[in-house]
Amino acid sequence: MKRIFTMMFLFISFAYAEKFLAGLDLGYSSINAEYDSTGNVKEWQNSPLSILNLGLVGKYYILSPEIGPKVYIGSKFKFSQYKLSSSSGSFSSGFSPQQLLLFFGGSLMFVNAKAGFQLDLGPKVDDFNEYPNSDRQNAIFLGLGAKVPFAGMLGDFHANLDYVLTFEKTENNIKYDNGDYLFVMVGGGYKFGLSELASFGIGLDLIYRLRTNASLNGQIDKNSSGNNLSLMPYASYKTGPLSVWLKLGFSDEYGYYGFSVTGKNDYATRLGFTAGVKFSY
Numbered sequence: 001m002k003r004i005f006t007m008m009f010l011f012i013s014f015a016y017a018e019k020f021l022a023g024l025d026l027g028y029s030s031i032n033a034e035y036d037s038t039g040n041v042k043e044w045q046n047s048p049l050s051i052l053n054l055g056l057v058g059k060y061y062i063l064s065p066e067i068g069p070k071v072y073i074g075s076k077f078k079f080s081q082y083k084l085s086s087s088s089g090s091f092s093s094g095f096s097p098q099q100l101l102l103f104f105g106g107s108l109m110f111v112n113a114k115a116g117f118q119l120d121l122g123p124k125v126d127d128f129n130e131y132p133n134s135d136r137q138n139a140i141f142l143g144l145g146a147k148v149p150f151a152g153m154l155g156d157f158h159a160n161l162d163y164v165l166t167f168e169k170t171e172n173n174i175k176y177d178n179g180d181y182l183f184v185m186v187g188g189g190y191k192f193g194l195s196e197l198a199s200f201g202i203g204l205d206l207i208y209r210l211r212t213n214a215s216l217n218g219q220i221d222k223n224s225s226g227n228n229l230s231l232m233p234y235a236s237y238k239t240g241p242l243s244v245w246l247k248l249g250f251s252d253e254y255g256y257y258g259f260s261v262t263g264k265n266d267y268a269t270r271l272g273f274t275a276g277v278k279f280s281y
Contacts, residue, residue, distance in 0.1 A: 029272030
C-alpha cells in the first residue's frame with residue numbers, strides 16, 4: 001500500500017503543471033558578531049543587530065505545459081526592519097519597505113535560468129536614531145540553476161549560481177557602491193510521500209556568498225571585499241496546491257545566510273529562521 005501511495009504521489013507531482021503561485025515568508029535573526037578582515041570572529045559587546053523580514057511574492061507562468069519548457073514572470077515585495085541596540089540607545093529603520101523585485105525566467109527539464117531588476121525602496125536615514133534597512137542601491141539579478149532528481153524523484157541534488165550587479169548611488173553629493181554579490185548554493189533534499197497528495201521533505205544547503213570591493217567617489221577600497229560560508233537546513237510540507245516550509249536561515253536584501261562556518265568582512269551569523277507558505281494552481 002505504501003508503494004502505491006508513493007507511485008501515485010510521484011505521478012501527480014510530475015503531471016501537475018501550475019499556472020500561478022502566490023506566497024508569503026517571514027524571517028528573523030539576531031546578529032552579535034562579525035568576521036574581520038583576517039577571518040577572525042569579532043563579538044559585538046551588548047550591541048545586537050536584529051533583522052525582521054516579510055516578503056510577498058507572486059509568479060505567473062506564461063508557458064506551463066505538463067512536459068516541456070516553462071516561462072514565467074513575477075515580483076516580490078519585501079518589508080524589513082533593521083534594529084541595532086547598544087548602550088547608547090536603539091537605532092531602527094522601522095518596519096518599512098525595502099525592495100521591489102521584478103523578474104522573469106524559464107526552465108527546461110532539470111535546468112532553470114532567471115533575471116530581474118530590484119528597485120531599492122529603503123528609507124533614507126535623516127535622523128540620528130534611524131538605521132538603514134538597505135544600501136539604497138538598485139540592482140540587476142542574474143541566476144542559473146539545476147535540480148537533478150534521484151530515488152524515483154523523491155530526492156534531489158540542486159545547485160544555483162546567482163550574480164547581483166548593484167548600481168552606483170549618489171546621495172548628498174557622495175557617490176558610493178557597496179559592491180556586487182556572487183552566490184553559490186549547493187544542496188540536497190529528500191521527501192517522503194505521506195498520502196496521494198501530501199509529502200514531507202527535509203534538506204540541507206551549503207551557501208557561499210562573495211561581495212566585491214566597495215568604492216567611494218570613484219576610489220575603490222581594495223580591502224573591503226567580504227565572503228561568508230554557511231549551512232542552512234530546511235523542511236517542507238506540501239499537500240495539493242498548498243506548501244509550507246521552514247529554513248534555519250534568514251536573508252538580507254540580496255540573499256540568504258545560514259549558520260556561518262567561516263567568513264571575512266561579513267556577519268558571523270548563527271541561528272535565524274524563515275518560514276513561508278505558498279499556494280499554486
